[in-house]
Amino acid sequence: MADAKTVAAPPPPDPGTSSRQGHPWLTLLSVSLGVIMVMLDGTVVAIANPVIAQDLKASLADLQWVTSGYLLALAVFLITAGKLGDLFGHKRIFLVGVAGFALTSLAIGLSSSVGMLIGLRVLQGLFGALLQPAALALLRVAFPGERLKMAMGAWGGIIGLSSAAGPIVGGLLVEHVSWQSVFFINVPVGVVAMAMGLWVLSESRAQTLSKVDWLGVVLLSGAMFALVWAIIKAPDWGWGDPLTIGFLAAAVLIGAVFVWWQARVAEPLLPLSLFSNASVSIGTGLMMLVAFSMFGAMFFLTFFFQGVHGLTPLESGLRMLPMSAGMIVASPLAAVLIGKLGTKITIAGGMLVTALAMFLMSRLSLDAAFMDSGIPFVLLAFGLSPVFVGATEIIVGNAPEDLSGVAGGIQQSAMQVGGALGTAILGAIVSARVADVYPGHWADAKLPPLPAEQVDGLKELATFGGAPSAQMMPGVPEQVVQGIAGVSHLSFLDGMHLGFLVSTGVAVLAAVLALFVKAGRKSEDGPIHMG
Incomplete structure (x- = not known):
């Protein structure tokens, strides 16, 4: 087993550096704009599914993949995405996530087939995974100590607002515009989030990490995929079906190997x-x-x-x-x-x-x-x-x-x-x-x-x-x-x-x-x- 190592936490940033970059409440507003896209997307897609089925001649299985593909990509990549932020900078990873999410939303709205739609939804899930952990990490740095509770409270209020608006906005757009419009709406939100993020956010990254544990990424991704896939398919296959049991067993086995590896590698994922x-x-x-x-x-x-x-x-x-x-x-x-x-x-x-x-x-x-x-x-x-x-x-x-x-x-x-x-x-x-x-x-x-x-x-x-x-x-x-x-x-x-x-x-x-x-x-x- 690799020896554990303990290092001192990095010193806090100089409070006199900038009046806007790293400003706590501006940081909260900036990262919230990015996450609002993800929240809106999660609520409006279900409303748009019946119309998507008619327009793209999609089957029920296709519609399940529209949701499941996004969920799989998001769940599998979240922890790895958080590690990338720790290594390469949370601001950088957050902005990549925002830009990618907005661009894939635009491409989804231009989709001409259900296969193209499903593939883009998987890509959208990967970008969504990049921006969510980075947003929380940026808040963690901007609101140290006891102030983090206040930030989480305001964060929850903003998430509640976007959740409340999602079904109403989605219903109005689907009924009076088109199903494509529920994805196009992410584009202007993403542009504003990018502009404000570049202006407001200050970069933060780990001072004690230097590389990615790629074997850990593969093992964790495999375990998470097997687990989430088994959960998604169990209602169709049955919980006692050999396929369900096989994927759950694979999740446990790969997860055990992942834990064993994390206890031995110098810089674990x-x-x-x-x-x-x-x-x-x-x-x-x-x-x-x-x-x-x-x-x-x-x-x-x-x-x-x-x-x-x-x-x-x-x-x-x-x-x-x-x-x-x-x-x-x-x-x-x-x-x-x-x-x-x-x-x-x-x-x-x-x-x-x-x-x-x-x-x-x-x-x-x-x-x-x-x-x-x-x-x-x-x-x-x-x-x-x-x-x-x-x-x-x-x-x-x-x-x-x-x-x-x-x-x-x-x-x-x-x-x-x-x-x-x-x-x-x-x-x-x-x-x-x-x-x-x-x-x-x-x-x-x-x-x-x-x-x-x-x-x-x-x-x-x-x-x-x-x-x-x-x-x-x-x-x-x-x-x-x-x-x-x-x-x-x-x-x-x-x-x-x-x-x-x-x-x-x-x-x-x-x-x-x-x-x-x-x-x-x-x-x-x-x-x-x-x-």
Whole structure:
């Protein structure tokens, strides 16, 4: 095993260097503009998918790749991208990410085939991975010590604002302009982010690192790819399928080799000593659990609003507005509460509020009005914000400044993996529940028997909140079709309720885990342990 080496942290920059370069709040605004592109892109693509399918003659599998290709590239490359920022400069990597994301967005809007679209989405994910950890690392340097909490609070508010605007802007653009416009909108945002970044950001990089651990990059990328790919494909293959088990086993095996190599190389891609800080490890687990709970549960609300209630994409976005808009207020408030009450109490309290919101979601009825979902959404905003703010500050704030890019990559990777796990696992739970209760609802409705293959297709449709129309079932009386629609909606609701109850339990588990964390580093002059 290579000897561990400890080096002194670099001295803080001269406060008299520039009034704008490195200015904390201008830095926050600058990096937020870049990340807003990624947030908008994440919310508007789902809204554009139906129109993309019609325009490019894309199949359901093609549309899954439009999302999965981006997710894979993002999740696989995040930690490596953070390391590149530590080595070559966070400002430089951030600006490369912004420019690349904007240019690939432009190319996506000009795509003439679904294959071209998927390839560009993968490239877009790589550039998105470059800019996100770099943004957090730049904030880590601009807001040292206790001031990082304030930055994370404001950061969360800006993210909440872009999340709130995403479904509304995306719905308006798709309905009144074109699906291409949801990608073109990234171009002017990217131009402004580039200009401001060049003017405002000051360069920061590690003083103690000199090279890239390329074998570590290959091993980590392979492990992350196998893990995320297994999660993405498990709903189609089945969790017990040999392919799913094989990819999960490959992720474990390659991951074990990666850990072995990191313990021996002089300048590891991901120093294992980073996780000797219990708060970094627990903060990473918290980020995964909250992403599991939130993204997994929110995935089904889209089907509930559009499939069961028959709302348009824009109307669905408006239904979710209380949560996204609430985060604009809740995130800065969370930073204040963390400063007054401490990290563990605030995060634990936030997760308990999140658990309450999830439980209320599990009680939604078929005819749920705006306020029935609006109140839990507001609770979610005030429950999740302390966790996002606090867990990010815990991970990035407890890491040495020389590893701030890697820490940002860990935070983002935890969110991506947790969200993918939540969507896949809760999807399997909901699907199994729908299949289990469907025959009972069918019998209660006193519907005539249908061929087994046709019933299986109806169950699959019900898993996504869908119901058959008269055109889908020629020769079947209208009254029977309506009865089947009622059975499908009731079955989906039972599945969604169970999904939210599982999310409630995950949120309670995260609340307990939060009691073991500590706040971020308050001193910037401590030693840095490198391996």
